[in-house]
Amino acid sequence: MLAVSILNRLLMAIATLFGVAVVVFVLLRVVPGDPIAMMISPGASPADIAALRAHYGLDASLTAQFGIWLKSVVAGDFGTSISLKRDVLSLLGERLPATLELALAALALAVLLGGAVAIVGTLSRRTVLEPVIDGLNGLFLAVPDFVWALALILVLGVLYPLFPLSGRIDPSSDPQFATPFYLFESLLTLRFSVFADVAAHMVMPVLALGLPLAAIIARVLKAALSEAMVQDYILLARLKGMSELRLVTQEALRNAVGPTIALTGVQFTFLIGGTVIVERIFSYPGIGNMAIDAVINRDLPLIQGLVLVFGALFILVNLAVDLLVAALNPRLAHG
Amino acid sequence: MAELALTTPTPKAPSRAAKRLRALASEPKVIIGGGFILVLIVIAIFAPFVAPKDPLEQDLMAGTLPPAWVEGADPGFLLGTDDLGRDVLSRLIFGTRIALIVAFVAAGLAALIGTLLGLMAGWYGGWADRLISRLVDIWMAFPPVLLSILLVAVFGSGVHSVIAAIVIIDWTRFCRVVRAETQAQAQMDYVTAARTIGFSRLKILFSEILPNVTPVLIALVSLEMGIAVIVEAILSFVGLSVSSDTPTWGGMIAEGRQIIYEGWWVLVAPLIALFATVLAFNQLGDGLRRALDPVMRR
Numbered sequence: 045m046l047a048v049s050i051l052n053r054l055l056m057a058i059a060t061l062f063g064v065a066v067v068v069f070v071l072l073r074v075v076p077g078d079p080i081a082m083m084i085s086p087g088a089s090p091a092d093i094a095a096l097r098a099h100y101g102l103d104a105s106l107t108a109q110f111g112i113w114l115k116s117v118v119a120g121d122f123g124t125s126i127s128l129k130r131d132v133l134s135l136l137g138e139r140l141p142a143t144l145e146l147a148l149a150a151l152a153l154a155v156l157l158g159g160a161v162a163i164v165g166t167l168s169r170r171t172v173l174e175p176v177i178d179g180l181n182g183l184f185l186a187v188p189d190f191v192w193a194l195a196l197i198l199v200l201g202v203l204y205p206l207f208p209l210s211g212r213i214d215p216s217s218d219p220q221f222a223t224p225f226y227l228f229e230s231l232l233t234l235r236f237s238v239f240a241d242v243a244a245h246m247v248m249p250v251l252a253l254g255l256p257l258a259a260i261i262a263r264v265l266k267a268a269l270s271e272a273m274v275q276d277y278i279l280l281a282r283l284k285g286m287s288e289l290r291l292v293t294q295e296a297l298r299n300a301v302g303p304t305i306a307l308t309g310v311q312f313t314f315l316i317g318g319t320v321i322v323e324r325i326f327s328y329p330g331i332g333n334m335a336i337d338a339v340i341n342r343d344l345p346l347i348q349g350l351v352l353v354f355g356a357l358f359i360l361v362n363l364a365v366d367l368l369v370a371a372l373n374p375r376l377a378h379g
Numbered sequence: 380m381a382e383l384a385l386t387t388p389t390p391k392a393p394s395r396a397a398k399r400l401r402a403l404a405s406e407p408k409v410i411i412g413g414g415f416i417l418v419l420i421v422i423a424i425f426a427p428f429v430a431p432k433d434p435l436e437q438d439l440m441a442g443t444l445p446p447a448w449v450e451g452a453d454p455g456f457l458l459g460t461d462d463l464g465r466d467v468l469s470r471l472i473f474g475t476r477i478a479l480i481v482a483f484v485a486a487g488l489a490a491l492i493g494t495l496l497g498l499m500a501g502w503y504g505g506w507a508d509r510l511i512s513r514l515v516d517i518w519m520a521f522p523p524v525l526l527s528i529l530l531v532a533v534f535g536s537g538v539h540s541v542i543a544a545i546v547i548i549d550w551t552r553f554c555r556v557v558r559a560e561t562q563a564q565a566q567m568d569y570v571t572a573a574r575t576i577g578f579s580r581l582k583i584l585f586s587e588i589l590p591n592v593t594p595v596l597i598a599l600v601s602l603e604m605g606i607a608v609i610v611e612a613i614l615s616f617v618g619l620s621v622s623s624d625t626p627t628w629g630g631m632i633a634e635g636r637q638i639i640y641e642g643w644w645v646l647v648a649p650l651i652a653l654f655a656t657v658l659a660f661n662q663l664g665d666g667l668r669r670a671l672d673p674v675m676r677r
Contacts, residue, residue: 063517071533186661188609190616191654194632194646202639209639317523321613325636336617339529351529 053366057359064355065117068348069110117352123345127338132349136331140353141224142212143323143330146249147316149227153254154315155308158261165262166269166292184259189318193252193325200248207247210327214241249326253315257308264307268300275299302372309365313358399594399671408666412601415659423475430469431457434626438464443642459644461634467648470626474649477538477620477627478656481611482604485545490600492546493553498592500554501561502584512558515551523548527610531619538621541614545607556599560592594671598664605660612653628653 097103104112116123122132165177187195201209212226213219219238223229227246230239272278273296281295282288320332327333331350338346403409422429432455441464445452452459458467500511527544534540564570565588573583614620615629616636623630628649635646 060517067517068529071529186658187654188657190609190613191650191657194636194650197636197639198643198647198650202643314523321616324617339531340618347529 049370050367053363057363061352061355061359064359065114065352066110068351068355069113113348122349122352125338125343125346127341127343127346132345135334135346136349136353138224139329139331139334142226142328143316143319143332145225145227146246146253146323146328146330147312147319149246149250150253150257150315151308151312153250154257154261157254158258159265161258161262162265162269163292163297165266166273166296167288169270169273181259181262184255185263187256189252189256189315190321190325192255193249193322196248196252197325208245209248212242212245212329213238214245217241245326245328249319249322249328252322252325253318256318257311257315260311261304261308265300265304268303269296272296272300302369305372306365306369309361309368312365313361316354316357316361402670403667406666406670408662409670410666412659412661412663412666415655416663419475419479419656419659422472423479426473426476430466430472431455432466432469434465434469434473435624436465440464443638443645445642446644449644458648459642461631461645462638462642467631467645470631471628471648471652473626474628474631474652477615477625478608478611478653481538481542481545482607482660485542485549485607485610486600486603488542488546489549489603490553490596493550494557494592494596496550497554497557498561498584498589501558502565502580502588508558511554515554518548518551523610527614531614536614536619536621541611541620544614545610549603549606552603553596553599556595557592560595561588564588564591595668597671598668601660601664601667605657605664608653608656608660612649 094103113123120133122136124130125132125135128135161177161181165174165181168174168177197209200206208214217238219230219235219241221229226242227239230236230242269292273292278291278295281291286295319330320335322328323330323333324336331353335347335350335354337343338350438460441453441456441460442462444456444460444464446459446467447454447457449459456466456468458471460466461470496511500508526548530544530547531540534543561584570583570587573587578587611620611627612629612632615627616633618630618633620629621627631649632646632653635642635644635649639646
C-alpha cells in the first residue's frame with residue numbers, strides 16, 4: 045500500500061511538472077517583442093535573421109517547437125542563453141547551488157529559531173512573557189522578506205557595517221573552488237577563513253528569508269504544543285514527575301510536529317520564491333537574481349530553464365514533505 | 380385583542396447591517412488600520428496640493444541633502460533630497476497614488492474572478508469543481524514572485540501589467556477560500572429551507588450563500604491589498620513597473636539602494652511608508668475578520 049501511494053505521488057509530481065512546462069512554454073511564446081530583433085545589428089540581412097531564427101528553433105510551428113524543446117529538455121539540453129550566449133544547463137549548474145545553500149541555510153535558521161520560540165512560548169504560558177512573545181511574533185509575521193532585506197541592509201550593512209552588502213565572496217580574495225557549493229566545500233576542506241567569508245555574505249540574505257518563516261513556524265508550533273499540553277497523556281506524565289521542559293520537548297513535541305512539518309513545506313516553497321527578490325537586493329549570484337536579468341533581457345531559453353528548475357524544486361519539496369508526513373504518521377500512509 | 384397583540388410594534392431589533400457596523404466600530408484594529416488607509420487615500424487624491432514640491436523637479440545643486448533634522452540639511456526639504464535633488468517627501472506623497480491604485484484595482488479584480496469561480500466550484504460541485512480545483516492546484520505550483528515577473532515580462536512593463544499579474548496570480552487565494560466557505564454554507568439548514576421553498580439554485584447561490592460568504596471575503600480583500608502594495612513595490616524596485624518618471628515607493632527604494640552610503644534617507648522614507656501601509660491593510664483585514672465573523676466574535 046505504501047509503495048502504491050508513493051508511486052501515485054511520484055506520478056502526480058511528474059504530471060504537475062509537465063503542466064508547468066506547458067504553461068511556461070505557452071506563456072513565453074506569446075511574449076510581444078521579437079527576441080531575435082534584440083540580438084541583431086541594424087544592418088543584418090533577412091537571410092541572417094532567418095538563419096538566427098532557425099538556429100534558435102523559432103521558425104517551426106508552436107507544437108513542433110514544444111516537441112523539440114521538451115525532447116531536448118528531457119535529454120538535459122536546455123538550449124543556449126540568448127543574452128549570455130552560453131549553455132543554459134551549465135549556467136543553471138553554476139547558479140543553482142548558490143541558491144540552494146541560501147535556501148537551506150534560511151530553512152535551518154527558521155526551524156531552529158521558530159522551534160525555540162515555540163518551546164519557550166509554550167513553557168511561559170500564562171506568564172508575563174507570553175504576550176511579549178506573541179506580540180513580537182505577530183510583528184515578525186507582518187514583515188515580508190523584501191522589507192526585511194532592506195531593513196537589514198540599513199542596520200547591519202550601513203549603520204553597524206558588520207556584514208558585506210552584496211555578492212557571495214570577497215571579490216579581492218579569489219579562492220579556488222572545485223564545486224559550486226562554496227559553503228559546504230570550504231567547510232569540508234577545512235578552509236575556515238574562506239568559510240567565514242562565504243558565511244558572512246550569507247548572513248543578511250539568510251536572515252531576510254528565514255525570519256518570516258521562523259515567525260510562521262513559531263506560531264503554528266506553539267499553537268499545536270499548547271493544545272497538546274492539556275491532553276491526558278501530558279497530565280499523566282506530569283503526575284509521574286516529569287519536568288515541564290521534558291514534557292514539552294519530548295512528549296508534546298512528538299505529537300505536535302506533524303502539522304508543523306506539512307505547513308513548513310508549503311512555506312519553504314514560498315521561501316524559495318523569495319530568493320528571487322532577496323538575491324536581487326544583495327546582488328547574490330543565484331538563480332533568482334539571474335531570473336530577473338533573464339526577464340529584463342527577454343532571454344527565452346534561460347527563462348524556460350529557470351522556471352522549470354524552480355518548478356521542479358517546488359514539486360520536489362512538496363513530494364518530500366508528503367513522504368515525511370506519511371512516514372511520521374503511519375495512519376496517513378495508507379490514505 | 381389577539382389581533383392587536385399581533386400588530387403591536389415590538390421594539391425593533393437592530394438590523395444585521397447595523398449590528399455589523401457596531402461590531403466594526405468597536406474593533407480597534409479596524410479603526411487604526413482603516414483610519415491610516417483613509418488618510419493615505421486623501422493624500423493620494425490631493426497629492427498636488429499636499430506635496431510641498433514638484434516630485435519630478437531636479438536640482439543637481441541640491442543633490443542628496445539629508446532630512447531637515449540632520450546637520451547640513453535645507454529646511455525646504457523636510458525629508459531631504461535624492462541624488463538628483465528631487466524632494467523625497469513629495470515623491471513619497473505622489474508614490475501613494477500608484478500604491479493605492481494597484482492595491483484597490485488588483486485586489487478588487489482578483490476577488491471578483493476568484494469569488495465567481497469559487498462560488499461555482501463550491502455550489503455546483505462535480506466536473507466544474509474538479510476542473511476549477513485542478514486549475515487552482517496547477518496555478519499554485521508556480522512561485523508567486525517568479526510568475527509575477529514572468530507575466531510582467533509577457534505583458535511588458537507598466538502599471539496595467541502589474542495589476543494584471545497580481546490578478547492572474549492571486550485569484551486562486553479567493554477561489555480556494557470562497558469554494559470552502561460555499562461548501563460549508565451549502566450544508567446549512569437555511570439552504571435546505573430555501574430549496575424547499577422552491578428557490579432556484581442560482582438564486583440561492585447569489586441571494587442566500589453569497590451574503591454569508593461576504594464577511595470572509597472582505598477581510599481577504601484587505602489582506603490582498605497589502606500583498607498588492609508589496610508586489611508593486613517589488614516590481615518597481617526591479618524596474619518592471621511604471622516608467623521611471625512616475626514616482627513609486629519601489630522605485631525610490633531602488634534609487635536609495637544605489638546610494639545607500641551617501642543618502643540612507645532615500646531608502647528609509649519609502650520603506651517606512653511601504654511597511655506602514657502593508658501593516659495597516661493587515662490590521663484592517665484582521666480586524667474585519669474578527670468583527671464580521673460571528674464564530675470568532677464569540
